[in-house]
Amino acid sequence: PKPISATILLSHTHWDHIQGFPFFAPLFVPGNQITVCGPEGSGHSLREVLSGQMEFTYFPVEIGQLPATITFRELGEGAHEIGDARIVAQYLHHPAMTLGYRVEADGAAVVYLCDHEPFSETLWHDHPAFSHAESIVHEGDRRHARFMAGAGLVIHDAQYTPEEYLSKKNWGHSTYEYAVGLAAVAGVRQLALTHHDPTHDDAFVEAIEKRAHGYAEQLGYALRVCCAYEGLELAVEPNSVRQLASTPLAPHPGRNALRGNHILVVDDDPDLRTLVHKALSQDGHIVSEASTGQEALALIDAQVPDLLVLDLLMPKQGGLEVLKVLRFRPATAALPVLVLTALDDEANTRAGFDLGATDYLTKPFSIPQLAARVRACLSRREPVETSRTPTLDLR
Structure with a gap:
């Protein structure tokens, strides 16, 4: 041959x-x-x-x-030129470092998103408007929807039913409702659901496909949706899809660029600090700790870390107050902040993102999840200044 x-x-x-x-x-x-x-x-x-x-x-x-x-x-994340195609890579929410791919060529786009889990249990605002991504609560899920925008075909993880997902949270997979809902927001033409659970037989998968069709109709969206199977062939017609905006060419920092960073962990729970410290140290990072918001701000004032892992609920000065101070200071306005929280409701999630949180990680979480989210935050960081600046008194 x-x-x-x-x-x-x-x-x-x-x-x-x-x-x-x-x-x-x-x-x-x-x-x-x-x-x-x-x-x-x-x-x-x-x-x-x-x-x-x-x-x-x-x-x-x-x-x-x-x-x-x-x-x-x-x-890494960003656009890559491979042959005549433009390949855009974006990190997914999975316990391992995982990339989704958007392949743009000949006026068409195919997006592959497997394995991926919703960033938030609360997907929509109280009154969702399925016509735009701002109806989605979590910025991570909004970003995921924008990655699909206008695609002729999206191949998406849908391992669980909504009922099954309740006991599979943090395992790194989605439901058909999540995939259909975001595809509707993104204006996707065809959706293929994949990564079927090994316990699902053909009849079960067929039932999922019917439920997915019904959910799309409930949203008022004429989406062509199917469950993928071996030998499936789908045609993707050119539809003059635009290239994904705001996607620069991916840098080539080398495989060790996401190791050896200075990370400050702020939590009033000493056991959690110890756990996070050990996990991130094993990943090659330099880890400092603070037990209060005031202690954290003092340490940051002395030396700005590469990433802040910040608990939301702490006595006296909580995580949201610390975040507000950091975003007020020019030296830390772009500092990546990964918020740890046991609260997954819309109000707290929206408040954190409004104040400039980079990402949220809901407790309880696994060590691989933490490591993957830390790497994703570090890969998206902007250069930060290290000079001292006045603090903002919130009293």
Whole structure:
């Protein structure tokens, strides 16, 4: 056969997404050139992870023995030019570093979003207007919807029903209602629901598809929606879709750029501080601690960290007050702030984002979730000044 040049886009390296790699037939054809892309910032390089599952204990052919020429490319958020296509990558909400991909070419856009979990249990404002993204409570979910904007096809995680999700929270997956609702806001033409739960048989998946159709009709949206299956073919017609706005070319900082940062953890719970400190230190970061808002502001006044992990509920000066002070100061106006909270209601979420929170992480959370959200916040940071500035007295 004629040699091919191809690019594989891996969302992440959990086993259910990479176990087919050793059996990918083009890897065994001499002359083929295969570029494997995946998210940067994980504990091991992309080559190390894929080589590990092909070690002789698990597979008879090591990756270095494959006849094809294989190149590995680790991607961050932003736009990447691959061949004649523009590939926009964006971090998803999953316990591992995970990228969603928007492929723009020939006037069409296809978006792949798997695995992903809602950022907030409260998705809509009290009176949702499904015609625009501002009806969504959490900025992370709004950003997710904007990433789909105008796409001819979105392939989206929908592993759980709304009833199942209640006991699967923090596992990193979505419901069909979440996927359909955001696709409606984004003006998506076709939606393919995927990542079906292994416990769902064909009849169950068919029932999910019917419920998804019904939910789309309830929203008043003529969405073509189906549950994906092996062998499914869908046509994506050019519809003069615009390139995703405000998406610069992705930087190439190297795989260690998201390690070794100074992170300040602020929480009045000593056990939680210890847990977060240990987890982030193991990820290669320099971690400082503060038990009160006043102590945190004093430490920041002396040295601005690269990221602030901030508890919302603390005695005396709470997280929202600290956030207000930081956004008032020019030196910390762009400081990334990851808010930790046990409150997932609309009022508190809106208040935090209105004051400039970068992201929210709801307690209880897993260590992989924390690590992934920290990396995502660091990857989006802007340069911050380190000079001392006057404080704002909120008394």
